[in-house]
Amino acid sequence: ADGTIEIPVVFNVIYNTAAQNISNARIAEQIAILNADYAASNSDISKIPAEFKPAAAGNVKISFKLVATNRKQSPKTAWRSDLEEMKKATTGGINATDPTKNMNIWVVNSILNENSQPGTLGYAYYPEVAGLWYDGLVIGYQYIGKTGASAPFNLGRTTTHEVGHYLNLPHLWGSTDAGCQTDYSNDTPASPGANLGTPSYPLNRTCGGVSRSQMFMNYMDYVDDKAMFMFSANQKTRMQAVVAAAGPRAGLR
Numbered sequence: 512a513d514g515t516i517e518i519p520v521v522f523n524v525i526y527n528t529a530a531q532n533i534s535n536a537r538i539a540e541q542i543a544i545l546n547a548d549y550a551a552s553n554s555d556i557s558k559i560p561a562e563f564k565p566a567a568a569g570n571v572k573i574s575f576k577l578v579a580t581n582r583k584q585s586p587k588t589a590w591r592s593d594l595e596e597m598k599k600a601t602t603g604g605i606n607a608t609d610p611t612k613n614m615n616i617w618v619v620n621s622i623l624n625e626n627s628q629p630g631t632l633g634y635a636y637y638p639e640v641a642g643l644w645y646d647g648l649v650i651g652y653q654y655i656g657k658t659g660a661s662a663p664f665n666l667g668r669t670t671t672h673e674v675g676h677y678l679n680l681p682h683l684w685g686s687t688d689a690g691c692q693t694d695y696s697n698d699t700p701a702s703p704g705a706n707l708g709t710p711s712y713p714l715n716r717t718c719g720g721v722s723r724s725q726m727f728m729n730y731m732d733y734v735d736d737k738a739m740f741m742f743s744a745n746q747k748t749r750m751q752a753v754v755a756a757a758g759p760r761a762g763l764r
């Protein structure tokens with residue numbers, strides 16, 4: 512009644528050891544975290560600095576509902592992000608459940624980059640690939656939910672961040688590593704690159720010779736889970752456009 516769009520979510524859990532086969536309770540925790548973060552009902556929302564309160568999104572009016580959980584044992588101990596083998600049964604993975612209608616999340620034991628190096632917590636695709644077989648999110652099992660998750664990424668915010676990408680949000684510094692590029696949100700200050708750990712506010716950094724107070728507590732930065740707790744109003748507008756009736760992910764509605 513308040514116009515909230517509910518996205519159906521399918522979890523595809525691919526595990527080697529039993530510990531990697533995360534529980535239904537842990538998946539439920541993750542869904543609850545997404546619903547809190549996207550409704551701005553997260554308990555740490557009060558930490559937004561006064562400077563950024565006028566830019567805060569408030570309720571994004573996008574919610575998440577678990578509709579299926581698929582599980583598969585695999586001999587693989589790591590998965591390369593560029594090969595996408597976790598997303599096809601023919602390559603040892605689990606096929607997406609209709610990605611035009613569902614947000615698929617593959618949970619794997621370890622994510623490697625194209626040079627087979629570890630360090631990626633999760634990744635996702637922008638709406639430009641909407642409906643393709645590899646559309647969706649991939650998240651390391653260590654970063655799903657809270658109970659048993661790996662500090663400092665144990666508040667489920669890797670998934671909050673990756674859903675942001677899925678809903679067309681770049682990083683605050685733009686979509687390439689160059690930094691100081693647009694993120695198409697005028698209410699997030701320009702940023703030269705990722706902030707890590709738990710920065711103290713205020714933190715000023717420079718783009719184009721202009722120093723700006725950084726909105727490092729935004730979900731689209733790289734700080735620790737406990738240091739990120741907001742989307743901006745312009746980010747909300749971008750995400751709503753994606754799930755709107757004429758948007759690229761209208762099939763989720």
Ligand code: ARG
Pocket residue numbers: 630631632633634664668669670672732733734735736739
């Ligand atoms: N794609 C990013 C990475 O793999 C995710 C960062 C998530 N940050 C977080 N605090 N959970 O590094």
Ligand code: ZN
Pocket residue numbers: 672676682
């Ligand atoms: Zn990211």
Ligand code: CA
Pocket residue numbers: 693694695696697698699700701
């Ligand atoms: Ca911006």
